Amino acid sequence: MRRATILSISGPVLRARCDDAFAMGEALRVGPRGLLGEVVRLVDDLLVAQVYEDTTGLKPGDALEGSGAPLSVRLGPALLGGVFDGLLRPLAGVLTGVDSPFITPGVRRPAGRRFAFAPLAAPGSVLAPGAPFGSVAGTRPQLCLVPPDAGGEVLDIAPAGEYADDAPVCRLRDATGATRELAMGHDWPVRRARPVACRLPADAPLLTGQRVLDALFPVALGGKAAIPGGFGTGKTVLLEALVKSCSADVIVYLGCGERGNEMAGALEEITALTDAKTGRPMAERTVIVANTSNMPVAAREASIYCAVTIAEFFRDQGLDVALMADSTSRWAEALREVSGRLGELPGEGGYPAYLGSRLAEFYERGGRARTLGGAIGSVTLLGSVSPQAGDFSEPVTSHTMRYVRSFWALDARRAQARFYPAIHPLQSYSEDAQAVAGWWGTVFAGLAGAAVAEDGNEWEVLRRRVLTLLDEEARLERMARIVGKDALQPRQRLTLLCAEVVGEAFLRQSALSPNDRFCGPERQALMLRMLGRFLDLADATVARGATPEAIAALPVLRPLQRMGEDIAEGEREAFAALEAVMAAQFAGLLAAGETAVEEPKGGGGHASAA
Amino acid sequence: MRPRLSVEGAARRLEGPLLFLRRTVEVGYNEAVEVAGGDGVVRLGRVASVDEETIVVELLEGASGLDLPATTVRFPGEPLHFGVGPGLLGRVFDGVGRPLDGGAPLPVARRLRIDGLALNPVARATPRDFIETGVTAIDLMNSLVRGQKLPLFSGGGLPHDRIAVAVARHARLRGAGAAGEHFAIVFAGIGVPHYTAEYFRRSLEDSGALGRAALFLNLAGDASTQRLLTPRFALTAAEYLAFVEERHVLVILTDMTAYCEALREVAGARGEVPARKGFPGFMYSDLASLYERAGCVRGRRGTLTQLPILTMPSDDISHPVPDLSGYITEGQIVLSRSLDRAGVWPPIDVLPSLSRLMKAGTGAGFTDPDHPALASQLYASYAHAAQARLLASVVGEDGLSETDRRYLRFGVRFEHELIHQQAPRSLEQSMLCGWALLADLPRAELTRLSDAQIAAHLGAGPDPAAEAT
């Protein structure tokens, strides 16, 4: 065991004199309580360490021990369905005493849990790094992988049966003749990306169930998205909605420096939900890492690496994994705090100069890939950003923008009007739109009467149309602020009306509505198409002399704007019926002749069309 | 616990709130320190950092009056603790838990660390019990639930104290289950003027609530660094009342801006890298260590609800104090100077206000099934009214459409009839008021309400859109 003696302590950072040689990044046990720490700097026989737990009571002269290995986590069957702290120690049951609801420092990883193992290889066969050698039965079958740094001929392998996840079940002999024992789980250093055979381009979307995202600003499987927004703009609710309903196989949810009550609420909800695809509890596809804002700061810095390592581990099993990190800004702040204690030169906003490269490293760990074992898997990274004062020019947001492909900017004004999700359609973008256009084209092709145009498939055309409309709206609103709304041309007033309808009917989607919290691709396509139809009819009608105000007074506008709320998944006929009513009312408007302002039916403004 | 150590003549340097000692004893980081000067006054502090030669002590009750040779330092060998016990209620303490009311010392049942421990998120229960405060802008629009931390974002001269008192006085659960529960109020005055503290004390006394309140007072004239301790002593008492005595505790912390300024002062002296406006980079975590002490615990009956008050310097909500607070608390109630000038009481600007836990404690099974939709519609309509008002201020009312003019009128009524109130309202009264306002808008505009909700609450009246033509 390597030892050192503490010289000084300041917050989570300590200095010590080494009796033996330590390695950079080596994991440590510090002081009489054995707090977890990590070497961050070495100078001659001095080391500087950051400690991941409360350092209260540590004294100069206290000892610390090196583990001989970098900061690592145990990857294995015990992860799915679990709730862990920032260093991947289970929060349920273990970190608390028998009846204390509070976290006490210095807890070690619990002993192995038992799982049902079945071998997938026979003695004599040769296993490459990353190859599966066994499977774990259970509600969600998982694979036992040869660690990326191992491989060789199987000497022996345990028969099917129950074993602890840290007990050896397989023995390999590598080319040099060295043998290595494998358990169902293995350790991996969190700061090192797990290797893949090769990276693959994205070709399908991660479906979020949120219309504004899937249809306008999609993220691909293996993509990277950032959600910046001031406080209360909806970052957490959006990420939680994705945890509950996005199309990934496995979800890693990282609560990084955020609220305890929120975490408790999310835990409760996820436990209560069932996965529509498998009929199993949603919790079984989820791994939760919770480092709430009152838990130690340095562990917040490590938690993001633990979470992405877990995501990579499931990717290596050939799965599509989504990692939601709420919030990456808290991670950056932890970095800043430790950097300050190390006496490093502060850069912009007090953040260390390496903030950008650390963010780049993190986002680089996302992607779609062929795994070492030959399967195809992906890690999609979704991170919220909490810019101070809601200002997107601050360092964390601006650096993040350089490394993500989808940018979902949240807008305080929309949030104040309780227009959710408060995604600003003009500030947001997606570089994945092209990659997933083919996928969406197939969805539209699956509906009756798919349209084909020269400038792209139906999805691309409708998407472009909606984005252009919203762009135009912003321009006209600026104009109206100078000349007044009634000074606008009828066409311009129509544009404003159409943009409002698109906003209410399509962009707005309450995460709290039982019917509308999730919107599948087919329903999205039907709604998009309905709006396309509305735009066509409105254009044609105004071209033939009707006023935008007359269109605004059509009773069908109300059911149209509430279709997300009122028409459930799979109710194709309801959309068809609504479209028929809409067409009839536009026809009626024209038939009524050239009288500009139509008299709406008294009290019938809310007559249901369906 | 190690034996108490006492050293004399080790003090080498005094610099602002920091005392540098030669290290002659074994002392741990962050442990408590009692420093007595030649004047005999004992000041609390903590070990801010320690190395082989030097102990740096943060003096949390001011350094004035200390001199180097006569300074005696005692180390209790543990972090700061507060001895709490039955009999906390009805008492008035100074900012560090010493009785100010001339009463007997508090009988100690438990000694608790004032920093508290982090509540395991898995041990938390989701806060869901709706508290009726009598304030429409809160109950109807931004509901408060037990275990929530909901600050008032205010400014100098605005009536935040009066609102806090109104909430503390009226706060109750609705319906069955409300009876037979034990309430308590913990008030922490952090750098507040004497008259503010006195206002709270008298208001509690007048309403007969003083007997179930504990007051912790660090007044504007007291040592500024002591402000770092006052909320911690108060919250330690509150945790004892909530999780040991199983009471429902409402904690009022005022003024959190004074707290943050003290934090800036001490961190600055320690040479910490400042983030924004000189406030230290760790202020987010530090504030979280206070605000996160609100909550409910599985299997325990008591709850801890926080109502912090902070004054926004120059009414600027992007100032680091409200900004970081808003990132930690479960929403915010924002006061508006222009509403206050217009005579609206309480002058709550609902647009930037928010209650994040509203969704967990309102609606079917909690309040009224239509409560969330009504609030959402009122928000949408009032936001539209604000837009129309902005437009009208540039192009004049004549430049607006008929619908927009209707919204203008709605906005005025919203402020003067719904937000403004003379007496506390029940949630039912607040909701009736809301429906009445919506009745004046064209039905087609009410996209947040279902047909059934319109029929049930607005159905009888004529559609104003039809009237218009």
Ligand SMILES: Nc1ncnc2c1ncn2[C@@H]1O[C@H](COP(=O)(O)OP(=O)(O)O)[C@@H](O)[C@H]1O
């Ligand atoms: N998509 C949504 N649907 C319904 N309500 C939402 C939605 N997004 C946010 N909200 C409301 O806004 C509040 C704040 O959202 P939250 O995600 O916690 O903000 P942030 O994490 O950005 O601070 C929530 O408590 C909820 O009431």
Ligand SMILES: [Mg+2]
């Ligand atoms: Mg959040």
